[in-house]
Amino acid sequence: MALLFVLGGLEVIATISRNFKFSSAHRMGNYAGKCSKIHGHNYHGYVTIKGSIDSEGYIVDISVLKKYLAEVEEMHDHAYLNELDLYENKTPSVENISREIFRHLKDHINEEMKITLYETENNFSTYGDFL
Ligand SMILES: [Zn+2]
16 A cells, blocks of 8 residues: 655655564563563564655565565564574564564665564564654
């Protein structure tokens, strides 16, 4: 879905978003409480790309977004996050996971973007070039 804002007839900014999801296990280090034990989450989130709409009607090639989000899902799905190189010496918190997803996409897509990642219905984190 693209949102378009028009000011005085000039196109200012628009966004396009795409959802992703994966199920992973993790445990939290240096954390008192039940989250210090291994447990799982059905993570879901979305990436939002910000830019102007080109003459073809697009902000970004959605197939490129789809490809790199599939890599993110493949990396994280049914994984024990604490054992991944990606989270070596790092707690796989929802904040750190959203940052790593951002970094992965940013390696391939040179657009302003942000990641919003839900760990539970109530806990989510946003990381990106804009908020
Ligand atoms: Zn957890």
